[in-house]
Amino acid sequence: MVLIVTTGFLILPVSGDSTSNTIQAASNVYVSNYTIDPAVLFTGDTATATFYVTNGNANQSVMVNHATFGDNDIQLTSGTYDTSSNIGPLQTRSFVFSIETDKNAGTYYPSFSLSFSAGNGMYYRTPVKVDNSPLVMAVADKPDAFTQGVKETISVQISNPRDNDIKNVIFEATGNDVTLTPSKTYIGYLASGTSTMVNFTVIPDTPTSLFMHVDYDNGDNPHTVNTTLPIPFTTDKQQADPVMSNIVVALNNGTYDVTGDLTNAGLSTANGVTVTSLSPAVPQDPDRNYVIGALKPDDFGSFEVTFKVPEGTTSVPMQQSYKDSDGNVITSVQNIDLTQATTQTASQSGMLPALAVVIIIVLGVGGYLYMKKRKNQ
Known part of the structure; x- marks a missing residue:
C-alpha cells in the first residue's frame, strides 16, 4: 500500500507537466493558409473550403480531435472531423469542407475551429464573399443591314466583371431559318476583369432572331446568361446598286433583242455583274446572258440579251x-415591257444585202468608166 501511494504521488507531477507541455505545444499550431473555391459565390452556390494547419513546434506532435467550419450564414454541407489525429513537428495538415449559402450579396465571416486533446482549441474567422454579378454579353459589331442569303459577320464580347475567375465558358447561337458558323464556341477560362471576343457568320433565309447563350461554371456551379438579336431584312446603305436604263426592245423573226445600260448607283463595287432573262423567256443565241464584269460606284456598262x-x-x-x-x-429583277418592241420584218432584213450589192456594182461601174475616160485622154 505504501508503495502504491508513493508511486501515485510521483506520477501526478509528471502528468501535470505533460499536460502543460501539450498545451504549450498546441499554442504553436496556426492556420498557415486557406482557400475558398470558388473564391466568390452566387447566392445558392456551393464551395469547397480548405484550411492548412501547421504545427510550428519543432519537437512535439499535437493531437487534434475535432475540426469544423461555418455559421448561420455559411452552412456546412459536409461532415466535421471528429477522429483524433496527430500533426507532427513542423508538419502541415489540410482540413476540407463543403459549404453553401442562401444569403444575398455581401461578405460573411464564418469560423474555422480546431480542438486539441489537451482541452483547449483555436478559432479562425474567414471572409466569404457573395456576389450575384453575372458575365456580361454584348454585341460589339454587326452589319447595318441583313439581306436574304447574304453572309454577314457578328462579333460578341463576353466580359467577366466578377472578383473571381470563371471556367468552362461556352458561347452558343441558335435561330430559325438561319445558317450559323460556328454555332458554338468553347472559350474555357475567363479571368476576373477580362473579356474575350467571339466572331461568327450568319446567313439568314428569312427575317428571324438569334438567341445567344453563354454557359459557364463558378467553381462547380453552372450558370448562364442569354440575349436576343433581331435579324430584320433592310437595305444596306453601303452595298452596290445596279440600275437598268436606256432599255431598247427589238423583235426580229420571233426573237427579242433587249439592249440597255447598267449603272452602279451604290457605294460598293459590284463584281461579276450578269444580266439574263427569266421564265417565261427562253434564252437564245448569240446572247443568252450577258456578262458585264465589275462595276465600280457610278460606273456603267452596256448589255444585250x-x-x-x-x-x-x-x-x-x-x-x-x-x-x-x-x-x-x-x-434583283426588273420587268421589261415587250409591247413597246420595234419590229424588223424578214423582207426588210433581206433588202439590206441586196442594197449593198447594188451600191458595190454602181461604184465598180463608175470607177471603170472613170479610169477608161482618163486613159482615152
Whole structure:
C-alpha cells in the first residue's frame, strides 16, 4: 500500500507537466493558409473550403480531435472531423469542407475551429464573399443591314466583371431559318476583369432572331446568361446598286433583242455583274446572258440579251446579279415591257444585202468608166 501511494504521488507531477507541455505545444499550431473555391459565390452556390494547419513546434506532435467550419450564414454541407489525429513537428495538415449559402450579396465571416486533446482549441474567422454579378454579353459589331442569303459577320464580347475567375465558358447561337458558323464556341477560362471576343457568320433565309447563350461554371456551379438579336431584312446603305436604263426592245423573226445600260448607283463595287432573262423567256443565241464584269460606284456598262417567249407574252422579268466583297450573290429583277418592241420584218432584213450589192456594182461601174475616160485622154 505504501508503495502504491508513493508511486501515485510521483506520477501526478509528471502528468501535470505533460499536460502543460501539450498545451504549450498546441499554442504553436496556426492556420498557415486557406482557400475558398470558388473564391466568390452566387447566392445558392456551393464551395469547397480548405484550411492548412501547421504545427510550428519543432519537437512535439499535437493531437487534434475535432475540426469544423461555418455559421448561420455559411452552412456546412459536409461532415466535421471528429477522429483524433496527430500533426507532427513542423508538419502541415489540410482540413476540407463543403459549404453553401442562401444569403444575398455581401461578405460573411464564418469560423474555422480546431480542438486539441489537451482541452483547449483555436478559432479562425474567414471572409466569404457573395456576389450575384453575372458575365456580361454584348454585341460589339454587326452589319447595318441583313439581306436574304447574304453572309454577314457578328462579333460578341463576353466580359467577366466578377472578383473571381470563371471556367468552362461556352458561347452558343441558335435561330430559325438561319445558317450559323460556328454555332458554338468553347472559350474555357475567363479571368476576373477580362473579356474575350467571339466572331461568327450568319446567313439568314428569312427575317428571324438569334438567341445567344453563354454557359459557364463558378467553381462547380453552372450558370448562364442569354440575349436576343433581331435579324430584320433592310437595305444596306453601303452595298452596290445596279440600275437598268436606256432599255431598247427589238423583235426580229420571233426573237427579242433587249439592249440597255447598267449603272452602279451604290457605294460598293459590284463584281461579276450578269444580266439574263427569266421564265417565261427562253434564252437564245448569240446572247443568252450577258456578262458585264465589275462595276465600280457610278460606273456603267452596256448589255444585250436575246430570247423567245410564248405567244401572247407582254412582259419578261430581267434578272441582274452580282457578287459582293464576301462572294455573296445578290440578285434583283426588273420587268421589261415587250409591247413597246420595234419590229424588223424578214423582207426588210433581206433588202439590206441586196442594197449593198447594188451600191458595190454602181461604184465598180463608175470607177471603170472613170479610169477608161482618163486613159482615152
